[in-house]
Amino acid sequence: MQDPSTLASRSPRAVILIDLDCFYAQCEHVRDPALSTTTPVGIQQKNIIVTANYAARLRGVGKLMLVHDALRACPDLAIRNGEDLTHYRAYSKQIWATLRAHFPAPCAIERLGLDEFFIDVTDAPVHPDSETGQLPGDCHAVGDLAGDDLLAVEALVSASWWAHTARHHILTECGFTTSAGIGPSKLAAKLVSSLHKPNLQTVIAPAMVAVYVAGLPFRAIPGLGSSVRKALREHFPTITDSTTVADLTTLLPTAAAWARIAGARVGPTLAALCRGIDSSLVIDTPTTPTQLSVEDAFASPTPSITDLESRLFTLLQSVLARFDTELGAPAVPKSLRVTIRTRSSGFKRTSASAPVVGGLRWRADENAVLRVARGLLRKLVAGGVGGAVDVGDVNLINVALVHFDVPSSSTAAGAAQPTLLAQWARAGPRAAVLDGGGETTGPVHDRAARARLDLNDIAARIRPDLHDDDDVLVLVEHDDAADRMAILMACPFCAASVAPWSWDVHMVAHDADDNID
């Protein structure tokens, strides 16, 4: 039997990069077919045109151009606001689903941003149309495919047809034109994908990759960002924007030389990329993201912390709504994070986060979550506990749910979803008083105060990594039938509500599940 990891790392691979042409602009055209593709369209976020359709590009509108400059270049530019990404996300998801349907496992599909998809077709069948040895009509080639290694060429001709097929499906099923690059690695596919645009594709012969890379301006290397560029310029003052990869290889002939500039991890990787060598694999993009965030930038200073809080609350509603619609019940975030950006410190960001224990039911817990988020904001901004930043200096807020647990589906089905009253508690000896979302009547308050000890205990059992005085979110259920507070933790593995006294037994049951698996 073949070792799957050996199979997966078989080299060279056949990799496709599908790139949606001016994605946001196409989304507007697909959503509104009455919008003619001959009218110039720009997508605006705050003061910037982030994307423009090809009619606008012909008129001199570029990516990330100030709205003012764009309108000066093209006064009749039709502007659509693109600050809300909802529709763009939905189209991206539809396109991903289309690709997945036509490229099932073992083909890996990796998404980059909303508009790029790597597909590994190394282990796909030979494409039926590739048997003549001809490339698809809309496929350009870099280098002489016929002169290259025979097996490698067959794989890339087949891959070119698969790319053609994928693009056809995206066009007919989703309505989007795409460009594509095809090559023996992610690097190769990526670098040639933009050679012929829009609505065209390019394949590169394996023997040409190193030559092709060597002739590019060095900033074209993916992974070589602004930080490395700065370090390079400091070491070699002769470097300019037109310095090529080949020039750089002369200056930095070895991985060790690169390591001195870019560090022991990044340096050797960049040294290889500059020689056209990229062994990285296409990795299936997981269905559950590692984080979910919503942010808003604002130009004019916010007058007071209260105004800042109301912005924060709006963002929170929006991230919670996205959590509901995009991730659904089973996913459980491990922490909540608030980030701000200030003008005075060079647009740097600072953040604060609070762990979440056992999961959150947003509908019921909204007030508690708002209080947590406000506490985090006040940690960051003057007027709060430790904040050193002036309110008016803040020009961006970001709210994020971070690191989701997705419980195994077997036990999640049919789990009870009781009505919950969420409580914001501070674990540890300096615990804050639970205030039941304003319901501080005698009996409930007494029970809550008593309950706090249980909560701390439970928190410690579920997340032993938490420190005693960490802020944590916990859940308290109000048992309507019995008219009393009950502490039920949402199990992070199956989302069932579990009483503290049965927690250990419940966890043992999960251990048994794992052993069966």
Add this chain to the structure above:
DNA sequence: TGGGGTCCT
């Protein structure tokens, strides 16, 4: 200069 994301330290 936007509104998102990823992974590493």
Add this chain to the structure above:
DNA sequence: AGGACCC
């Protein structure tokens, strides 16, 4: 908690 990278 932040940095560097990607779109």
